[in-house]
Amino acid sequence: MASHPRPVPDRSERDPGGGERRETIGLVGAGRAGSAVALALAAAGHPVVAVTSRSAAGRERAAGQFPGARIGTVPQVVTRLRAAEVVFIAVPDDAIAPVTAELVAAGAVRAGQTLAHLSGRHGLGALAAGSAVGAARMALHPIMTLPGTTGDPDVFAGVPFGITADSVAEARARGLVVDIGGIPLAIEDSRRDLYHAALVLGGNFLTSLTVAARETLAAAGVADPGSALAPLLRASLDNALTGGWPAATGPVRRGDLGTVQAHLRALDAVDPAVAAVYRALVAYTAGGLERAGLLEEPLADRLRAGAAADPPRAGGPDDAGGADDAGGADDTVAGNVGPEPPR
Numbered sequence: 001m002a003s004h005p006r007p008v009p010d011r012s013e014r015d016p017g018g019g020e021r022r023e024t025i026g027l028v029g030a031g032r033a034g035s036a037v038a039l040a041l042a043a044a045g046h047p048v049v050a051v052t053s054r055s056a057a058g059r060e061r062a063a064g065q066f067p068g069a070r071i072g073t074v075p076q077v078v079t080r081l082r083a084a085e086v087v088f089i090a091v092p093d094d095a096i097a098p099v100t101a102e103l104v105a106a107g108a109v110r111a112g113q114t115l116a117h118l119s120g121r122h123g124l125g126a127l128a129a130g131s132a133v134g135a136a137r138m139a140l141h142p143i144m145t146l147p148g149t150t151g152d153p154d155v156f157a158g159v160p161f162g163i164t165a166d167s168v169a170e171a172r173a174r175g176l177v178v179d180i181g182g183i184p185l186a187i188e189d190s191r192r193d194l195y196h197a198a199l200v201l202g203g204n205f206l207t208s209l210t211v212a213a214r215e216t217l218a219a220a221g222v223a224d225p226g227s228a229l230a231p232l233l234r235a236s237l238d239n240a241l242t243g244g245w246p247a248a249t250g251p252v253r254r255g256d257l258g259t260v261q262a263h264l265r266a267l268d269a270v271d272p273a274v275a276a277v278y279r280a281l282v283a284y285t286a287g288g289l290e291r292a293g294l295l296e297e298p299l300a301d302r303l304r305a306g307a308a309a310d311p312p313r314a315g316g317p318d319d320a321g322g323a324d325d326a327g328g329a330d331d332t333v334a335g336n337v338g339p340e341p342p343r
């Protein structure tokens with residue numbers, strides 16, 4: 001199946017002006033994400049005029065990154081912040097609303113200005129204090145992990161940005177994203193929680209699953225589990241992104257209850273927390289395959305029930321992988337499996 005290379009940004013989406021438009025930028029919180037976005041905007045021709053940091057070390061770092069900007073605490077750069085056309089409040093999610101209120105109280109926000117944050121979870125409500133004084137709001141969330149600034153202005157090339165914006169700021173939001181090579185993706189304000197939950201499932205929990213697989217493989221005696229997993233995981237990810245449930249393979253897809261039970265016995269002995277994740281994923285996968293018409297209901301039910309129950313001891317009557325394999329319980333319904341999966 002086809003892989004998912006980063007799409008090439010459509011520069012034709014730039015605002016009228018074809019790149020001539022310049023927005024002056026203020027940055028509150030020169031951490032990982034804020035610095036990366038501001039550096040990319042500066043490289044795209046948007047002058048960064050003010051950067052705040054609460055610490056001397058942060059201000060020193062910012063001075064090296066943004067030589068044309070005034071650097072300081074909020075009170076020290078309040079005039080420049082107020083003059084900026086767009087101010088990014090790139091602080092931790094929980095701090096966005098209180099920092100916005102502090103900026104308003106300090107006089108750093110004005111009507112006609114646009115306040116932005118980079119959070120996936122939050123919509124426009126976190127910037128409400130700004131709209132109370134006439135500023136427009138936008139949430140520009142890069143769907144990318146930014147572990148530290150590399151200084152690479154192309155770090156956002158082909159990266160989708162979840163955008164929620166006041167209508168007066170929509171064109172500006174899309175224009176800034178396109179200018180740094182990103183792909184605008186409109187998200188309704190009321191659906192930000194769901195949007196962000198999806199990204200955590202696919203991104204953060206992919207990390208968790210990968211770590212669980214690595215540690216379990218190491219417990220099975222494999223010296224370099226990362227290398228052993230890499231081809232399988234990469235192919236599985238590409239296939240799932242492209243194909244969804246029809247790309248699924250493995251014991252749940254095949255209806256191999258005996259194999260599932262054997263896995264649960266092994267996992268329960270090594271790490272019950274991983275066994276619990278495996279149980280939940282058997283139930284979720286069986287349901288998904290069933291809804292997709294790839295696993296018949298009785299077999300999905302048996303897999304769900306078999307995963308929920310304590311697995312029988314090895315060699316017991318339900319152990320389809322044991323010595324009495326031919327008489328194993330799941331053999332009686334093996335013919336109920338849907339279309340033959342890719343192996």
Ligand SMILES: NC(=O)c1ccc[n+]([C@@H]2O[C@H](COP(=O)([O-])OP(=O)(O)OC[C@H]3O[C@@H](n4cnc5c(N)ncnc54)[C@H](OP(=O)(O)O)[C@@H]3O)[C@@H](O)[C@H]2O)c1
Nearest residue numbers: 029030031032033053054058090091093095118119145146
């Ligand atoms: N990093 C990522 O992978 C990533 C990806 C997408 C979106 N985001 C979003 O980007 C935003 C910032 O995240 P980040 O990862 O860049 O965090 P970060 O590296 O911790 O940077 C946040 C900065 O905010 C400042 N700060 C922290 N607490 C503050 C407070 N209470 N009041 C004022 N300033 C405060 C700190 O700067 P000083 O101490 O120097 O003042 C810090 O450098 C979040 O909304 C996050 O969801 C992050």
